Amino acid sequence: MSFSKLKFGSTIGIIGGGQLGKMMAQSAQKMGFKVIVLDPDQECPCQYVAHEFINAAYDNQEALNQLGESSDVITYEFENISASQLQTLVSKYNVPQGYQAIQLLQDRLTEKQTLQAAQTQIAPFVQLSEPSDLNQAIENIGYPFIVKTRFGGYDGKGQVLVKDATYIDEAKSLVDKQECVAEQFLDLQKEVSLTVTIGNDNQITYFPLQENEHQHQILFKTIVPARTDIEKEQEAQNEVKKIIDHIHFVGTFTVEFFIDTHNHLYVNEIAPRPHNSGHYSIEACDYSQFDTHILAITGQKLPQSIELLKPAVMMNLLGRDLDLLEDQFADHPDWHVHIYGKNTRKSDRKMGHLTVLTDDVTRSEEILLNRFEGRYN
């Protein structure tokens, strides 16, 4: 697909003004674009680096139109915008990303059905429309399985791990409130992710394979390059190729994968936007995931490949980590510290991240892990 190439100085409208919007805006401004951001939070991080701020709800059609009228292109930083409102915007304004990816991927059920249709490897799953459907999960998948809400979950929110029959009541009450899916709980060896950008005329640019570790289901650290056998990167790229035959993507997105103890690769989920596990690219690569996103949506050519300038360890900084570490920032010029500028600090809220570039990942990881020790005490 081909779309318009914007002149430098054009205006980019971003729906959502969190840290992803902020880092997108910073890339855009580096390249000479103007930025307008729409967000319901009066104190959202992106507004401080934007030329204009529309303070309105994501479903405020009037405000969305105002954004459209003032922008040469519209993008978004997250997947929970209404697909039908996005469709309305697509019909009136320049939204090269379209609405299909959002529509398919904001619902875990249609996401899984699409991944199935694309013949990617995914964990067996069952649709749960009502509590009694859990019997189906017990029969078809067996314990342990994990129940996830179809809509709105992030950082492990809206999930119940059903290890055995004693967890069924908890799962039932979740399904009673919201439609869910159940999927087999895999015995994981590792989690990895692949960040990809699609540009004009379907140009594809891959970032290096990323290795991710979660704590309490929130991303804790990312290490690049991923420490897997050499074929895994190619396998992951092959899965992405199958996916993009079924979903129209423009810009940066990330596919999260599981590797189980039998060394099999499974697609977990897709984020149709820049992703936390790609943040290391700001310092460690010749183009960041935000740079390539802005190049893509403004219709410019992408770099053919992304060069990893140095191996990297990226650690998220939750509120609890800031409490633990902020006094040490001044003594660590080797930590590339990013603070998003959110006004309210909460212990499990992502407040920033830091990236260390290193020739000795094992050593750097060890030093950092010592610093982060005690975060859940």
Ligand code: ADP
């Ligand atoms: P979110 O939208 O919250 O990121 P995910 O489906 O990615 O939801 O789940 C969050 C984390 O929970 C995963 O990164 C993984 O660590 C764990 N997890 C989720 N599903 C499974 C599964 N089927 N098997 C094993 N671990 C899982």
Ligand code: MG
């Ligand atoms: Mg995830």
